[in-house]
Amino acid sequence: MTSTLQREIKQSRPFNSLEQEAMLSIERTSALLLHRTAETFKPFGITQTQYNVLRILRGAGSDGLCRNDIRERLISQVPDVTRLLDRMEEAGLIVRERDAADRRVVTTRITKQGLTLLDQVAEPVLASHRRALGHMSATQLESLLELLSLARATP
Numbered sequence: 001m002t003s004t005l006q007r008e009i010k011q012s013r014p015f016n017s018l019e020q021e022a023m024l025s026i027e028r029t030s031a032l033l034l035h036r037t038a039e040t041f042k043p044f045g046i047t048q049t050q051y052n053v054l055r056i057l058r059g060a061g062s063d064g065l066c067r068n069d070i071r072e073r074l075i076s077q078v079p080d081v082t083r084l085l086d087r088m089e090e091a092g093l094i095v096r097e098r099d100a101a102d103r104r105v106v107t108t109r110i111t112k113q114g115l116t117l118l119d120q121v122a123e124p125v126l127a128s129h130r131r132a133l134g135h136m137s138a139t140q141l142e143s144l145l146e147l148l149s150l151a152r153a154t155p
Contacts, residue, residue: 003015003021005021005024005025008028009024009028022151026151033132036128036131036132037125037128037132040121040124040125040127040128041121043124044117044120044121044124045091046093046117046121048075049075049076049078049084050084050087050088050093051118051125052074052076053070053074053084053085053088053094054088054093054094054110054114054117054118055118056073056074057070057094057108057109057110057114058110058114058118060109060110063107064097064107064108064109064110065108066105066106066107066108067081067082067085067106067108070085070108085108088114092111093110093113093114093117094109094110094111094114095108095109095111096108096109097109
């Protein structure tokens with residue numbers, strides 16, 4: 001019997017294992033959802049990762065965070081957080097300050113412009129989430145969350 005994923009990707013041969021099919025299904029789902037999300041952010045001139053940084057910094061409040069703390073909290077890992085922060089600072093979304101006592105410490109904070117952008121993008125992001133997953137019941141979403149958490153828990 002041909003699986004849904006096999007039909008979607010037009011694959012005639014069966015997968016080597018259920019694990020392989022599950023991994024490919026996760027990757028396919030992620031790619032489709034990420035593309036839709038990227039389209040949501042495009043009119044605002046930011047990426048999903050930049051949005052994630054802004055949310056992290058808003059949560060940090062006036063204390064801000066250092067680069068490594070931001071990197072550890074990101075949903076998607078990026079190879080060069082410094083360059084990401086450089087672009088965001090150039091856009092006026094964040095500011096960075098060197099600590100006077102220890103010049104190695106650089107604190108990053110969200111600007112008013114960054115907070116305004118988060119406010120502007122809030123409803124389109126929620127609408128995007130509803131479009132992507134709103135057809136699922138609360139019970140189905142809870143099951144999905146539990147299964148995804150289990151998949152991330154490597155033995």
